[in-house]
């Protein structure tokens with residue numbers, strides 16, 4: 001193991017990364033709160049400010065993937081579609097199979113310049129997660145309760161509000177509705193069987209209602225659906241903890257651009273269209289399993305320095321006062337103060353990082 005790799009596996013480094021993320025995240029949440037009066041004066045200005053503030057949070061996680069772990073992201077796509085990425089609004093349909101699939105999505109958003117404005121149809125519970133969930137509130141992220149009677153109206157209303165969004169955005173939809181597990185796959189294939197639909201090997205049966213309402217609500221706003229299929233080399237199942245430990249993965253993403261006009265307006269036809277799309281996605285995964293690559297040419301956008309620059313900025317800003325505090329603590333010479341501080345910090349920090357869950 002080289003020196004750099006050894007350094008990346010050190011708990012102290014992980015503490016520093018998390019400290020910078022948590023403290024900067026809360027500061028940015030506070031700044032976002034301060035933009036509320038700006039909404040009253042100029043909604044578009046408030047939106048533009050929030051896009052940049054959100055970038056400061058999400059790009060830290062992208063920096064962990066791109067610069068800390070050195071994970072590589074390869075894009076397979078049609079060269080004719082490539083120049084349009086980042087230059088138009090789009091609905092992204094992605095398989096939900098990996099712990100870090102959303103982060104790979106964010107990485108591509110970063111490379112095409114739409115990270116700050118990227119959106120998702122997320123379950124309502126995520127709105128209450130500090131930092132990311134609170135940031136999403138100000139980004140006008142669309143939340144669903146997974147109760148169609150309510151979502152039909154609320155999802156449509158939230159999407160209608162994006163019609164005059166001032167910057168290009170990608171709207172991510174995990175049509176499978178939940179992350180793939182063998183158990184969920186088994187149940188989902190029973191539903192497929194009962195509906196007379198062909199079985200899928202690598203995906204759960206897509207939920208069609210959210211897709212239909214999204215396409216209908218964003219007609220005239222989004223230009224296309226980006227059908228995206230993600231996988232990792234060497235059958236790896238990457239984790240956030242792995243990234244934090246500096247483990248390098250290799251992500252492959254296959255993207256097909258489908259103009260929105262090609263998607264049927266009728267709900268039933270649209271559902272059939274989506275089921276067919278997932279059968280095709282399944283065949284791409286089968287191709288990947290057999291050959292280790294997706295079909296089509298590789299058009300990989302390079303990583304940009306901005307996520308690293310943002311991380312270095314927040315690190316300098318937040319590690320300096322922490323360093324001062326520690327120096328003062330040590331130079332105080334009081335054994336009691338030092339022991340008490342170490343005890344408080346350990347109590348506060350150990351619980352989240354041990355990953356243990358209290359029994360009910």
Ligand SMILES: CC/C=C\C/C=C\C/C=C\C/C=C\C/C=C\C/C=C\CCC(=O)SCCNC(=O)CCNC(=O)[C@H](O)C(C)(C)COP(=O)(O)OP(=O)(O)OC[C@H]1O[C@@H](n2cnc3c(N)ncnc32)[C@H](O)[C@@H]1OP(=O)(O)O
Pocket residue numbers: 085092094102103104105106108109118119120121122123126144145146147148149151170171172173174175176177178187188191204205206207208209210211226228255
């Ligand atoms: C160039 C580069 C390109 C791309 C780069 C890639 C990506 C970058 C883009 C953007 C990044 C942005 C952000 C990313 C950041 C973070 C994301 C993180 C987290 C979000 C994750 C989530 O929260 S996922 C969960 C929430 N989302 C969804 O659920 C969406 C899908 N669901 C739906 O659409 C649903 O229809 C619904 C939620 C709208 C409503 O749900 P409800 O349950 O009420 O209705 P359903 O229609 O789904 O259910 C009834 C029908 O379903 C059938 N059924 C029952 N059981 C099952 C089953 N197990 N499987 C399948 N179907 C089932 C049932 O029979 C009913 O059938 P009908 O025939 O009556 O329809």
Ligand SMILES: CCCCCCCCCCCCCCCCCC(=O)OC[C@@H](O)COP(=O)(O)O
Pocket residue numbers: 017018021060061064096102123126129132177178179
């Ligand atoms: C700089 C890096 C520092 C990292 C340390 C901090 C880590 C903070 C991580 C916050 C990540 C929050 C992003 C939310 C995305 C989670 C994806 C998710 O939760 O998907 C849910 C779906 O699957 C459906 O779930 P089910 O209810 O069906 O099951």
